[in-house]
Amino acid sequence: MTTQTSPRAEFRARYLVESAVPSEKVAQVIAGEQSSGTFLSLPGETEQLKERSRARVVRIDPLPPMLEPTLASAHVARHGNPAVFHRAEIEIAFPIANVGANLSTLLATVAGNLFELGEVTALRLLDLDLPADYAAQFQGPAFGIEGTRRQAGVFERPLIGTIIKPSIGLTPQQTAELADDLCTAGIDFIKDDELIADPPYAPFDERLKAVMPVLRRHADRLGRMPMYAINISGSIDEMLRRHDAVLEAGGTCVMVSINWVGFAAVEHLRRHARLPIHGHRNGWGAFTRHPGLGFSFKAYQKLWRLAGVDQLHVNGLRSKFWEPDESVLDSARACLSDFAGLKPLMPVFSSGQWASQAPDMYRELRSSDLMHLAGGGIIGHPDGIAAGVNSMREGWEAAMQGVSLEAYARTHPALRRALAHFAGR
Amino acid sequence: MTTQTSPRAEFRARYLVESAVPSEKVAQVIAGEQSSGTFLSLPGETEQLKERSRARVVRIDPLPPMLEPTLASAHVARHGNPAVFHRAEIEIAFPIANVGANLSTLLATVAGNLFELGEVTALRLLDLDLPADYAAQFQGPAFGIEGTRRQAGVFERPLIGTIIKPSIGLTPQQTAELADDLCTAGIDFIKDDELIADPPYAPFDERLKAVMPVLRRHADRLGRMPMYAINISGSIDEMLRRHDAVLEAGGTCVMVSINWVGFAAVEHLRRHARLPIHGHRNGWGAFTRHPGLGFSFKAYQKLWRLAGVDQLHVNGLRSKFWEPDESVLDSARACLSDFAGLKPLMPVFSSGQWASQAPDMYRELRSSDLMHLAGGGIIGHPDGIAAGVNSMREGWEAAMQGVSLEAYARTHPALRRALAHFAGR
Numbered sequence: 001m002t003t004q005t006s007p008r009a010e011f012r013a014r015y016l017v018e019s020a021v022p023s024e025k026v027a028q029v030i031a032g033e034q035s036s037g038t039f040l041s042l043p044g045e046t047e048q049l050k051e052r053s054r055a056r057v058v059r060i061d062p063l064p065p066m067l068e069p070t071l072a073s074a075h076v077a078r079h080g081n082p083a084v085f086h087r088a089e090i091e092i093a094f095p096i097a098n099v100g101a102n103l104s105t106l107l108a109t110v111a112g113n114l115f116e117l118g119e120v121t122a123l124r125l126l127d128l129d130l131p132a133d134y135a136a137q138f139q140g141p142a143f144g145i146e147g148t149r150r151q152a153g154v155f156e157r158p159l160i161g162t163i164i165k166p167s168i169g170l171t172p173q174q175t176a177e178l179a180d181d182l183c184t185a186g187i188d189f190i191k192d193d194e195l196i197a198d199p200p201y202a203p204f205d206e207r208l209k210a211v212m213p214v215l216r217r218h219a220d221r222l223g224r225m226p227m228y229a230i231n232i233s234g235s236i237d238e239m240l241r242r243h244d245a246v247l248e249a250g251g252t253c254v255m256v257s258i259n260w261v262g263f264a265a266v267e268h269l270r271r272h273a274r275l276p277i278h279g280h281r282n283g284w285g286a287f288t289r290h291p292g293l294g295f296s297f298k299a300y301q302k303l304w305r306l307a308g309v310d311q312l313h314v315n316g317l318r319s320k321f322w323e324p325d326e327s328v329l330d331s332a333r334a335c336l337s338d339f340a341g342l343k344p345l346m347p348v349f350s351s352g353q354w355a356s357q358a359p360d361m362y363r364e365l366r367s368s369d370l371m372h373l374a375g376g377g378i379i380g381h382p383d384g385i386a387a388g389v390n391s392m393r394e395g396w397e398a399a400m401q402g403v404s405l406e407a408y409a410r411t412h413p414a415l416r417r418a419l420a421h422f423a424g425r
Numbered sequence: 426m427t428t429q430t431s432p433r434a435e436f437r438a439r440y441l442v443e444s445a446v447p448s449e450k451v452a453q454v455i456a457g458e459q460s461s462g463t464f465l466s467l468p469g470e471t472e473q474l475k476e477r478s479r480a481r482v483v484r485i486d487p488l489p490p491m492l493e494p495t496l497a498s499a500h501v502a503r504h505g506n507p508a509v510f511h512r513a514e515i516e517i518a519f520p521i522a523n524v525g526a527n528l529s530t531l532l533a534t535v536a537g538n539l540f541e542l543g544e545v546t547a548l549r550l551l552d553l554d555l556p557a558d559y560a561a562q563f564q565g566p567a568f569g570i571e572g573t574r575r576q577a578g579v580f581e582r583p584l585i586g587t588i589i590k591p592s593i594g595l596t597p598q599q600t601a602e603l604a605d606d607l608c609t610a611g612i613d614f615i616k617d618d619e620l621i622a623d624p625p626y627a628p629f630d631e632r633l634k635a636v637m638p639v640l641r642r643h644a645d646r647l648g649r650m651p652m653y654a655i656n657i658s659g660s661i662d663e664m665l666r667r668h669d670a671v672l673e674a675g676g677t678c679v680m681v682s683i684n685w686v687g688f689a690a691v692e693h694l695r696r697h698a699r700l701p702i703h704g705h706r707n708g709w710g711a712f713t714r715h716p717g718l719g720f721s722f723k724a725y726q727k728l729w730r731l732a733g734v735d736q737l738h739v740n741g742l743r744s745k746f747w748e749p750d751e752s753v754l755d756s757a758r759a760c761l762s763d764f765a766g767l768k769p770l771m772p773v774f775s776s777g778q779w780a781s782q783a784p785d786m787y788r789e790l791r792s793s794d795l796m797h798l799a800g801g802g803i804i805g806h807p808d809g810i811a812a813g814v815n816s817m818r819e820g821w822e823a824a825m826q827g828v829s830l831e832a833y834a835r836t837h838p839a840l841r842r843a844l845a846h847f848a849g850r
Contacts, residue, residue: 034620036591052626053594071714074749097625098593104658104685105622108707112619112682115710116746123710166461168523169478194537195459197530200522201477233529236661236693260532262687268661282533285540285548286719287711289496293718294711321541322498 010093012058012129013110013299018069018122018292020076023060023088030114031055031092056093063087066121070292075118085121101137103263103306111295122292125299130306135340139267139308143276144343145336145369148310151252151276153224154188157400158358159371160392161189161227162378163350168195172202172210179211183218183226185386186393187378189371191229194257194282198234204242212249219250229255229278229311236265240272247274253311259283263307270308278348279309289322297331302339311346311371317360319351329364336367346371353377354422355395355405355415362399372396382421383414391418435518437483437554438535438724443494443547443717445501448485448513455539456480456517481518488512491546495717500543510546526562528688528731536720547717550724555731560765564692564733568701569768570761570794573735576677576701578649579613582825583783585817586614586652586798588775593620597627597635604636608643608651610811611818612803614796617656619682619707629657629667637674644675654680654703654736661690665697672699678736684708688732695733703773704734714747722756727764736771736796742785744776754789761792771796778802779847780820780830780840787824797821807846808839816843 019026035055065084069076076082099105111125141147149155162182164175182190198204208230219225232242232254239261243254255278258266270277287294301312314331315323328349335345347370349361354377362368374392381388394415398408409416444451460480490509494501501507524530536550566572574580587607589600607615623629633655644650657667657679664686668679680703683691695702712719726737739756740748753774760770772795774786779802787793799817806813819840823833834841 036593049591049594053591071747072716073747074752075745075747078743098620100622100624102622102659104682105620105624107685108619108658108682108705111685111711112707113710113746115708115714116740116748118745118747120747166474166478168461169474194533195523195530197525197527199525199530233533234527234689235696236689239689257529257533257537260529260536260687261689262685262691264659264661264664264686264690265688265693268690271660280533282537283540285538286536289540290715290718291497293715315541318503320500320543321538322496322500322543322545323541324499327499 009096009131009134010056011096011131011134012091012093013125014089014091014127016087016122016124016126016292017090017120018066018085018087019119020069020073020079020082020085020121021119023062023086023090026086026119027057027060027088027090027092029117029119030090031057033117034092034109034112034114035094035098053095053098055095057090058093059091061089063089069121071121073118073121076121087122089126096134103138103267103303107263107303115293124291124293124296126296128299128302130340132341135306135342138306139270140342141305141308141310141345142270142273143310145346146343148276148346152188152227156368157393157396158368159188159227160389160396161191161371161373162187163191163193163373163375165193165375165379167193170202172206175202175207176210176214179228180214181385183214185389186222187226187389189227189229189373191255191278191373192231194231194280197231198238204232205245208245208249208251212251216250225250225252227253229253231255233257233261236268239265239269243269243273243275251275253278255280257282258304258309259287263303266304266307266309276310277308279304279312281313285322297327298334301331301334301345305339305342305345309345311348314347314349316349316351316353317357319353321351332365332370336365336369344369348373355391355418356422358392358395358399359405362396368396368400377418377422381414381418383417387414387417390414433477434521434556434559435481436521436556436559437516437518438550439514439516439552441512441547441549441551441717442515442545443491443510443512444544445494445498445504445507445510445546446544448487448511448515451511451544452482452485452513452515452517454542454544455515456482458542459517459534459537459539460519460523478520478523480520482515483518484516486514488514494546496546498543498546501546512547514551521556521559528563528692528728532688532728540718549716549718549721551721553724553727555765557766560731560767563731564695565767566730566733566735566770567695567698568735570771571768573701573771577613577652581793582818582821583793584613584652584796585814586616586796587612587803588616588618588798588800590618590800590804592618595627597631600627600632601635601639604653605639606810608639608647610814611647612651612814614652614654614798616654616680616703616798619656619705622656622658623663630670633670633674633676637676641675650675650677652678654678656680658682658686661693664690664694668694668698668700676700678703680705682707683729683734684712688728691729691732691734701735702733704729704737706738710747722752723759726756726759726770730764730767730770734770736773739772739774741774741776741778742782744778746776757790757795761790761794769794774798780816780843781847783817783820783824784830787821793821793825802843802847806839806843808842812839812842815839
């Protein structure tokens with residue numbers, strides 16, 4: 001018996017789940033726990049309420065079971081270990097009316113207590129699917145790829161960039177000198193390290209004040225201003241004030257440590273901002289490194305896209321990080337993909353990068369809508385920073401023209417020196 | 426050669442780390458990566474800068490090595506698997522001057538990219554230590570245990586509470602009716618489910634408007650107002666506005682999903698708030714369930730204490746969640762412990778709770794500075810909600826008097842019925 005006349009509007013979440021009970025059962029437990037269910041039949045919980053409110057198991061794709069639990073559960077141990085632990089990919093549909101346009105409650109629904117359920121011995125949020133009219137109720141990226149390119153004045157090739165290093169310790173004046181060298185070298189994009197925001201030895205305001213005149217000077221020369229993703233992470237008031245100071249000084253980007261300022265802060269900044277938001281995902285490893293726990297990047301980037309980030313880190317091919325190259329490419333593809341009518345994100349590649357990765361990136365992505373950041377690959381080039389930037393750009397020219405790096409290097413000395421110097425390192 | 430004349434002020438982080446390289450080496454890599462280090466020697470990176478800025482490895486306590494990596498690393502695979510993976514607890518000291526009073530940068534420093542380092546095959550933040558004068562630069566809890574008790578008018582025993590159920594689907598009027606029943610039964614504390622904040626069928630304002638007159642009416646009768654942790658999670662503006670509406674209506678608490686609104690939002694709310702902040706940690710499982718990744722609760726509660734949460738969830742003994750009882754007790758002990766001069770947090774026990782857990786909790790903690798929340802254990806009591814509340818309170822009386830539940834039950838019918846009804850479920 002139901003009074004519903006039209007289908008409920010729903011959003012969907014897909015999980016990898018492993019459990020001590022059959023997958024059909026654990027899917028029902030999760031759907032119940034994350035909507036109207038509980039372990040007792042309650043007075044107010046009528047059939048009508050359930051019909052309106054309960055989540056629905058859409059799909060269960062069984063996977064081979066395990067003989068041992070992937071993650072320990074005292075609850076399972078207390079109730080006696082089963083012979084096998086069931087595994088499946090499951091999809092659950094939640095009524096949009098349970099949540100509304102509320103990002104933290106969306107998270108509490110798709111990524112809340114369910115990670116802790118006693119029956120569950122592995123659970124990972126694999127993907128999310130929102131109808132476009134629901135997604136449109138969130139902020140979404142204001143700039144995305146097109147807006148970032150417009151701000152940077154760089155089109156039809158990747159933004160070649162670097163990170164201010166050493167991460168910690170440079171005075172504002174030293175930072176400005178380094179920025180000057182980078183701009184002289186023709187860099188497209190510079191970012192602060194995530195470790196520096198407003199330390200006593202290089203306060204935000206002084207860093208901004210030292211660097212911006214350098215950028216403006218080079219903008220006059222270059223006809224475009226190198227984009228500086230200055231790290232504004234801090235309190236809500238500080239971030240808004242810093243954004244305004246950057247805007248006032250003619251800057252074109254702001255950066256935040258998204259995981260640690262959090263969703264509500266990024267949404268708030270997005271509402272206020274007139275500049276693209278560079279999303280630094282430091283800490284992300286804790287959310288994703290175990291394949292049976294946490295978040296896939298595919299889901300993660302959708303959540304941050306809802307919040308309004310424009311640029312998002314994805315590591316790099318053959319980086320110094322743990323991540324396999326295929327996973328890095330999948331992350332970039334996710335950023336570049338359509339999602340519920342929201343603007344795509346510009347993926348940011350970094351760590352251990354130099355010209356060599358360009359052909360692989362372009363072959364796999366067929367896109368130059370990305371940032372390619374190199375530290376040593378630019379600053380450590382044997383012929384200096386300008387040659388470092390040129391070698392990166394030449395690597396991409398070769399990649400996009402379908403010419404091998406070696407062939408292109410014959411007529412491009414910066415790339416040639418990079419190949420000789422960095423290969424095999 | 427150093428120009429330092431006095432010891433640097435530092436904070437410290439302790440980790441479990443497993444790596445493909447010896448622990449001494451990985452500790453140096455982490456210290457370098459998270460302060461002034463990089464993979465190249467850089468022009469501006471003078472000895473003076475390093476001396477001022479670099480993190481310092483304080484201690485390495487070796488643990489037995491592993492033959493297989495706990496977490497996969499493509500970086501390790503690319504460089505050839507070592508014979509063993511080294512494990513240790515390490516402690517690193519960071520200059521306070523690297524960070525300043527900036528919570529997101531503190532997180533980026535102690536819990537940032539280091540989770541993703543290629544050499545690392547397990548990494549968990551175990552603990553944090555901040556000097557009191559540094560911690561004092563953060564908000565910290567405004568209320569803590571004492572302030573929460575004052576607001577609730579409950580002293581020298583735990584706050585007995587419950588969660589509005591079903592989690593989803595009740596109208597504001599139905600919520601108010603349930604609150605009325607709970608207050609009639611003498612409850613100390615009621616909280617919203619984390620799944621409900623401001624859905625179309627029960628908008629925040631209407632829920633508040635429906636429930637508050639009920640609470641005020643009972644306050645007149647009881648001489649104390651039952652504390653209602655109403656879920657204000659949402660955008661920054663919504664949370665401030667909702668806090669003000671709660672305050673205006675005479676409410677005594679607000680609740681937020683801390684992981685999903687985020688640190689900057691909780692700090693901002695704390696600065697503004699005149700009410701205790703009930704910290705709901707839904708999603709926490711994703712941060713902690715793998716023992717070789719993420720965060721220990723000990724570190725986690727310190728970070729949220731810095732942000733200014735007053736009450737924090739710790740699961741419950743013999744709960745429906747995965748967590749072993751000893752871990753739950755350790756979490757409660759962490760909340761109750763001194764940390765850098767900040768107020769202790771009130772731990773919130775819930776899930777599968779009824780009177781039976783009281784003696785174990787009191788024996789282990791020797792404290793009643795906690796919230797003990799029961800759903801079915803109160804609402805499902807065979808003699809009704811009032812008997813449910815009484816049975817919980819009687820359980821605590823027995824525990825604090827050192828009398829067994831069975832003995833106390835002889836003269837306390839609500840507890841007697843609870844024992845007969847719930848035991849063995």
